[in-house]
Amino acid sequence: MPFETIAGDFYGFETLLSDREKDFITTLRAQLESEVKPIVNEYWEKAEFPHQIIDVLHRNGAIGLGFPETAPFENSAVFRGWVALELARVDASVSTYVGVQNGLALGAVGVCGSDEQRAEWLPKLASGEVLGAFGLTEPTSGSDSAQGLKTVATRDGGTWILNGSKRWIGNATFSDITVIWAKSAEDGQVKGFIVPTSTPGYTATKIEGKQSLRIVQNADITLENVVVPESLRLQNANSFKDTARVLRLTRAEVAWAAVGVAVGAYEAALRYTKERVQFGKPIASHQLIQDLLVKSLGNITASIGLCTRVSQMLDDGEQRDEHSALAKAFATARMRETVAWCREALGGNGIVLDYDVARFFADAEALYSYEGTREMNTLIVGRAITGQAAFV
Template identity: 75%
Template sequence: MTFEPLASDFYSYESLLNDRELAAIAELRAWLESEVRPIVAGYWDRAEFPAQIVKPLAELGAYSFAWDETKPFENSAVFRGFIAMELARVDPSVATFVGVQNGLVNGTLSICGSAEQRREWIPRIASGEIVGAFGLTEPLSGSDSAQGLRTTARRDGDTWVLNGSKRWIGNATFSDITIIWAKDLADGQVKGFIVPTSTPGYHATKIEGKVSLRMVQNADITLEDVVVPESHRLQNANSFRDTAAVLRLTRAEVAWAAVGTAVGAYEAALTYAGERVQFGKTIGSHQLIQDLLVKSLGNITASLGMVIRVSEMLDSGEQRDEHSALAKAYATARMRETVAWAREVVGGNGIVLDYDVARFFADAEALYSYEGTQEMNTLIVGRSITGRAAFV
């Protein structure tokens, strides 16, 4: 399949990819355009997830880009980033679903699981046989998860008993397993557990009334004396530092998804500007519209340069928390500007689903907040550059 560069890739960043990677992106792009783009507005409006895309995404390799048992992260972080961007430029909810399945769930298993756990669970996630969720955030604990987790784990012989609640857990209304992070009552350390959602005492309730990422099935989870065997405790998750290692990996990919969201809104606005006629000519012929489009392209181009570099640093082992935090903070801020400018280009039509911009405009708000709020990422970077923590 022939790879066609995106018009929004003004500096030809995609030329950094090899032929195998470009072919994979071309195949994914063609499928997204033919099978996903035509249906997403309807599913977004109904706040439903199109379950029929789960298996095809697996067949395209979307859940297996992050791990190979013989060579961890065989696919480069830069390539994985372009995949996240490609998904988000068609629909941020689809990118979020894949980000949970591949980055958060398989990423957790890759980093925190034993060899036996990786062999048991990763192929099942990668093939789409099962769907996973990642349970960290709680009703009263979001940004302070490192110290503020209230969900508990108590060792009882060869089993663990979990009690607590989780909130905003993506995929959780239909997941087969959920990675639950809980504080061990014995030592006070955060540990991770693979919890089949059929386990007695596990309950997930869909969060209704969302105005952003409406296709993502976020849930409130309650855990009432949920018993899991020691074999389901993530053997290499012994403190929140191990949880943070997963988040460092995925935070950069959220930055990529933010770029994709900006690209999707910009492309929709550019198309509209070439078709909509006012004052006897297309609005793309007017100076103020061109100004909005150029500023949007500048945001996308600058953000792409940043996320590519932070992914290169991940591949080389140089990336630290502050690097991914700056990428997430910057890319999502520029995304927020760009989707607003796109909505301005489309005018009144920018608040209906017919022209795509409204969906990107609304979905950007969730990306701006999840995987670390703007404020938390700012404080992570601020601590790095000043040597002083200002979190409280």
């Protein structure tokens, strides 16, 4: 199947990918279009996760692309960003499932695990044999996780006892393991633990009533004297700086996913305006509709350029926290503008699921906030460029 750039890629950034990467994207795109896109509106409305798509997302190697133990071929960070874009272009919740499984759960083991832990867990997470979640955010600790974490890990000989709670944990209602971040009672440093969800004292309860990312199964987690052996403590997670190494990688991919949401809304709006007839002609021929579409495309194109560069910096070993923070802050803000303009282009039909834009419009709000709010990412960049911390 010949490779084609998508309508949202006006400058043809995808042509920067290698032939092998393009082939992968072509196959993934076809699978998403045929097996995932037709069902997402139904499951979004029901606020349920379509478990039948897990096999689709794992079987072609989309999970584990960033680590040599699980990558099907050598690939670039730019390519991995495009995978996140392609997923979110179909549905933000599907992209979030992959982001949690791949970037957070598998990524935490890949970045902070020992060689033995990587060898045991990475293939299982990549194949879907084991489903994972990532437990960092707490009911009273979100943006201040570096200092405000209240979950405690107490050493007891060859085991650790975890007590505390987590909130907004994606995939947690059906995960087999959750990577739990807790402060050590001994040294006050944040450490990571691979916690099987069948462990006594571990409870996950679905968060109801969400109006964004309704397919994602977020949960409140309680940990009551949860016993974890030392062998399941991530051996290279010894402070929040190590947690931040995981987030640095995922934050850039969330920026790519935000672009994907904008692209999905833009392409849906473009299709609609070419077909919708008012005053005897397609509304795409109206000047104000073209203005909305062009502004949307400009946001998308600028965001792809920024994300491409920050991913190139990762490949070159030059990416720092402030680089991924700027990408996330900028791309999500532009996404938010874009989905609103696309909804506007559809008029009243922009608020029903039939035309997809309503789903992108609602889901954008979650991406705007998770993996670091715009305000927190702004302060990370502000500290880097001024030398002054302004977090409190």
